[in-house]
Amino acid sequence: MKTGPGQQTIIVIGNGMVGYKFCEKLVKKTKSFNLIVFGEEPRRAYDRVHLSEYFNGKTADDLSLSAENWYEENSITLYLSDPVQEINLAEKKVHSRNGISLNYDYLVLATGSGAFVPNIPGIEKEGVFVYRTIEDLEMMKAHAAKSKNGAVMGGGLLGLEAAKALLDLGIQETHVVEFAPRLMPRQIDSAGSNLLQTKLKELGLNVHLNKNTSEIAGGHKIESLKFNDETELKIDMLVISAGIRPRDELAKLAGLQTGTRGGIMVNEKMQTSNEFVYAIGECALYDNMIYGLVAPGYEMAEVALNQILAGEKAFYGFDMSTKLKLIGVDVASFGDNFITEPDCRTIVFEDTHKGVYKRINISNDGKYLLGGILIGDADAYNMLLQTVNNKLVLPPNPEDLILGARGGEASEGAGVMSLPDTALICSCEAVLKSAICDAVNLEGVTSVDGIKKCTKAGTGCGGCVPLIKDLVVGTMKENGVYIKNVICEHFDYSRQELLDLIKLHKIKTYDHALDLLGRGDGCEVCKPAVASILSGAWNDLIIKQDTIQDSNDRFLANIQKGGTYSVVPRIAGGEISPDALIVIGQVAKKYNLYTKITGGQRIDLFGAHLNDLPDIWEELMDAGMESGHAYGKSLRTVKSCVGSTWCRFGVHDSVSFAIQIENRYKGIRSPHKLKSGVSGCVRECAEAQAKDFGIIATEKGWNLYVCGNGGSKPQHAQLLASDIDSETCIKYLDRFLMFYIKTADPLTRTATWLNKMDGGMSYLKNVIINDSLGIAQQLEEEIQHLMSTYHCEWSEVVNDPQLRKKFTHFVNAPEEKDPTVAFEPLRDQVRAKEW
């Protein structure tokens, strides 16, 4: 360490998140200080907020906030595993445990906080943990390996996160014990807590409220928790998460003023009672409050730094809005979440069936949003938070903010752009809207990744990433940049434009399309996209142009691990005769196939050699079966429940209707796969509302739902029409499906398509039901064409020796199957060998 003449020294005590942020901000502004950091923990500052990800495979290195040589590169002296033990305010000097004594000009205390551990008898027993550092997690992991029942003491934000960690660690029975009468008492109200509790139960968490622990019982090791109400909970592992305790012991010893309930007192400049000593982060007590989140800590770091550099920035409290991450249930609270009538007007929306609870508090004049709570669905969190923080004037029906179809209301995009320039978008990194827009306007950034690099926004907790995305797109649109959704480098058109052009020019082949409308030789993106368009327009046999199809479509089967294929015959509506079952069994045996009932109510035969596919299909077809198109972007299954033919509740014959629908739309190619379901009554055993289109029987007819999705981002379908008869239902479906086929981007499921649609569900309803575009008849005719040109692709292949030839592994040894295919035994069947 070289100290230049006249160079001032800043010593930072604590190398946690906020201490690190202070250093990062300082060296970015100036290198004129001699910067020294003492850390008690053995490693460089890491991302405590994402600590739990340590259990999901992240390593300590992944969590680290800086590269290994960062401190050195920035001429910062870092002492790790060496806590400061004494501060001498008079001499402006610190002494560390390893015996280092150094003088400072400014001292910054960033000692954070520790877990608050209540004084309960037995607290010292083996198997009791706190949840704060990587070391804590390592110890928990080791102990969890031999534990069956675990509990978390404390049902707050961190407690629930710790509980999730116990589940992830494989603890069979996990409990949350809370002293208060509700969960997350700082964030949510009791109605919200009730709902959250039910949701957590579904995740396997048992919640016990109003529980006052009197003793941690057991011998050397923990065996149970005993409560004041004389009850007992048997556990072999306990995580204490009863709150945090600011680490003020060092400050207290030095004679700095601290709060009665802990915390180093600071003013709005982050100065402690000694003007050369600052305190920031979770150890600092400002206006009688400890801020237990990173964003306010980062703001404090900025203020302290600014003050040391003789600036005028001050701290005036910070928004404590939070969104719970990881647990599998959305929970968020923002602004003034607890204010009640008569100080405000409160609107509550609750759907116990779906597990959604939303509350918003509105100023009495109805103009402003004050705060609220979201449970079960917190998609609106970012926008609501912005509405509060920027005092945006509310729409005339504020309930729209939490009610109604949150399908693809165009308001989202527009909403972001209406935020003031000073709106704080990323609170972790304190990035304003103007900075993001500037990055787009001045630096030409066009992606979220670009924004992250350029402004650091979105690199903290990541909660603002959706907002950033909308802002980037919104700004580009404002600049008149037409954000064109081009397919790839070979075609400057969106899928919809290309479809129109292909029809206009009556283009029938990929090569013709490329010559006329594209450039280059094409690629794996535009080939299948054009293939799908060609099918949607002409419905020719897809295997005629086999080399432009995705692998599954090229060989009319899904490729498997190891290079074999799967075979899925159509089982419309899930109905299958005993004879067909027997044939499936015989074929599977003959060709050594693994059989499984799929999640779509049919049977999948796995592990077929490419060479065997035509023979397998030939045998299935002889028994009257046909392709199930499990490989295509086309209709998969129409799931059905047994309905009125057998079920005592069924109001209509859902099986017959499902079969009718499945046969009607089978084989039609679409931008992505299509799934459907028909339920015989509201009990919804066919899960119709999870499908691209779903039908539910009512006393008066059918309810038709559209644009649902399972998959990684599930979304319920929305009601398109209610109590309609079968004919009307089919008419709407014809229009709906053709409209989707014509206008969706490649590989976009109906749910995403709707989410992106300007005007959302109300627009879609208008097009389909009220024919607002005047295209209903055309849509019906077009889909009629597709239906009337249906062919079972496999029967064409089976009956055409030329096409059959395509199903060989070696062109120069057509009889020989791929010798590298290998199976392993599994229960009574086979499976693909591991890769």
Next chain:
Amino acid sequence: METEVSTIINWFLACATNDVPENGGACVKYRDEQIAIFNFSRRKEWYATQNLCPHKQQMVLSRGMIGSTGDAMEPKVACPFHKKTFSLITGECLNAEECAIKTYPVKVQDGRVYIGVE
């Protein structure tokens, strides 16, 4: 690709030109090896590479889709499994994630396709 490579000692007769689909690939057995052969008919070019995709060791590159990328129109093949793409000329992985694949010279004479093997 009809390149003259002096080290090639052995031109192995792989198949007839019409055995390989236009703008697509097929797999050829050579001793115990599997070689993917591509008929890039749009460019009137032929390419050959190992059939094994280095990503998950799958014998499938011949079933991949071909195309080209960039201003230089680098010919490439995309593995059907996870769409890693490889240059048909150098064998280099264009997503820069996997190791390169082996490529072989190809020549076509009288409707027959030959692959150059060492």
